[in-house]
Amino acid sequence: MTFKVALSFEDGVTRFINCGPTETVADASYKARINIPLDCRDGACGTCKSLCESGTFDGGDYIDDALTDDEADAGYCLPCQMVPQSDLVVQIPTTSDVAKTAAAAHPATVTSVERLAEGAFALTVELDDRAALAFLPGQYVNIAVPGTDQTRSYSFSTGADANHLSFLIKYAAGGAMSEYLAQHCAVGDRLELTGPMGSFFLRESERPLLLLAGGTGLAPVLSILETLAAAGTSGRPIHLIYGTSLDTDVVYTDLLDEYTTRMPGMTWDLVVSDPDTVHPNSGYVTGLITPEHLHDGTADIYLCGPPPMVEAVRGHLDAEGLQVTHFYYEKFTPATTPATTETAATESPTEMADTATASPEATATETTETNTVAEPEPAAVEGGDVVVVPDEGESSPAATVPPAASTAAASRTSHVARPAGVTTLISRRPGDPLAAIEARPDGYTAPAPGLFPAATTAEPPAGIAARPDGYVTPAPGLFPAASGAPAEPPAAIGARPDGYTPPPVTLPPGATTTTPTPFSETVTSGPGVVSGEIHPAISHSDAQFDARMALELGAVELTMGKLDRAQLDEFRMLAESANQYVDGDRFLDPAQFTAANAQFHEFLFRCTGNDALLQAYRMLEVTQVMNSVLPDARWVSEDIVPEHLEIVEAFESADRDAARYLIRRHTAHAKATMRTAMDRQVVGAAS
Known part of the structure; x- marks a missing residue:
């Protein structure tokens, strides 16, 4: 049995949650992603004190400093302790926006704007608080166009640890940001960036x-x-x-x-x-x-x-x-x-x-x-x-x-070079002569994108390695055997028994003898952008588990050291909520565990304020299969429960390395649990 609890906020918004007969209102609220005020969770501080307008409940254990007898008689309660005995209406002493997590705004100052080419600008800014913005390489931010009510979205062109942040911006005549950059933007201008956004970013890997x-x-x-x-x-x-x-x-x-x-x-x-x-x-x-x-x-x-x-x-x-x-x-x-x-x-x-x-x-x-x-x-x-x-x-x-x-592949040679002293657009059409390739002086270090100072001296031309006379670049995918290399002798064919006749094979038109590996695609979208990732199906590869882990490691980078006390308490509560349905290496209630475990793993994604990341995580095939397979599972890795709490502890101590290690290890144990459940499901379907 579950009870319906109406949470009534000061701004007139009411949110409804379902609460179990042994579950506190606070736990049910946080599982529903509604962040009501909360601190100690032990009935000792009174931070969550609210008024119950209707319904009956068990008030739980608390001290007088948190809730006096007179307040309790007047209908006040502590959601961190109260367990419903009927449907409830509870007044929460704050506004409904506490339930929302959104991308943060970051004020910035323009430090450089440069027109790199006919159709491209480089914009560089300095944030008022650089430490407040963590992003993953490949992500973008929304930038408000000064003097308008419009925003534009631009990917970072600088590394995730850069002090100054740069953007490579396409020029389009008449565009709001384009015309601002071309006609009005100056060093010292103030901009507002919101983000980071997007699910396209460099995953942790050592692969090519x-x-x-x-x-x-x-x-x-x-x-x-x-x-x-x-x-x-x-x-x-x-x-x-x-x-x-x-x-x-x-x-x-x-x-x-x-x-x-x-x-x-x-x-x-x-x-x-x-x-x-x-x-x-x-x-x-x-x-x-x-x-x-x-x-x-x-x-x-x-x-x-x-x-x-x-x-x-x-x-x-x-x-x-x-x-x-x-x-x-x-x-x-x-x-x-x-x-x-x-x-x-x-x-x-x-x-x-x-x-x-x-x-x-x-x-x-x-x-x-x-x-x-x-x-x-x-x-x-x-x-x-x-x-x-x-x-x-x-x-x-x-x-x-x-x-x-x-189109045949060929190696690159010369590039367009900017003449010394020229920092504005070079107007040149195809066929016009090119400037010579310039060599760099000893000790030269290339500046970051958007920070190219005007050249003061021309650099001597560098020599280009010559190809042998008669060299022809091979077409892509056509790699002939080395000249003079001996042909590989054919392998011997095993003898067939006397009288053996191979069975006839009939293929339908267009059929092939090989079956391609099925693939799973995850797609997320936002205003003007569609991002996706493609991996082999979970039935053919463990790549999906790696993809899930890569997203979680990305969420670690975006949230480590940025969670407040209430968020850390919620994280721990979600871990404990999932763990209660496991005893050693067996599920007590696999369906309840699956639901609670999903909330635990989604928590960090919600804290990023980046809905695309959350959706990318949810839509991975491995996540969907987990939600469909685990409710029927029996065995679970006994390491899952302690790892949930250890991950929380890593965030409480702001230990990034520990969190990353634990998530990798947790992935291995989740993989073992999932594979066991999937194998048993296959056996059950076949029997």
């Missing part, structure tokens, strides 16, 4: 990395690279493919080169979709993806681009039969109203106007602003080709994008 970025979609990739470099990453294989529409859109090539010196395992390629590009690679990002970049499917892929680019990459991997274990993407949808008329629209963190970076990333007129490439024009997809149809009056011609696999 393949990073794919289009236009100013390079921003979150730069944040990822800086975080890796600052952590001392060295031998880990990292490859970046960076694509733009035009040569004049190319930015930060010197910074990318610098990362290859800071991280010896890193390489990168540039591709420009304009066929008249002076760079060696003309085409799309997919044309430069080779099997070696995927490391037999073990590489983690991070892709930031417009929807056509994301779908083109996915289609390319499928068409080539290239399966991956961990694939993370973020794609951005266009703003649908002009900047002059839209009301408080939030544009995507990496809005793609330089969309010609993968098969369907055809050249598009830049009509919206954000921090990665601009929006693709409406496209008709037919047979793998994308026909881009510009709106009336646009200057960009319609373009038919060929399948990306036809």
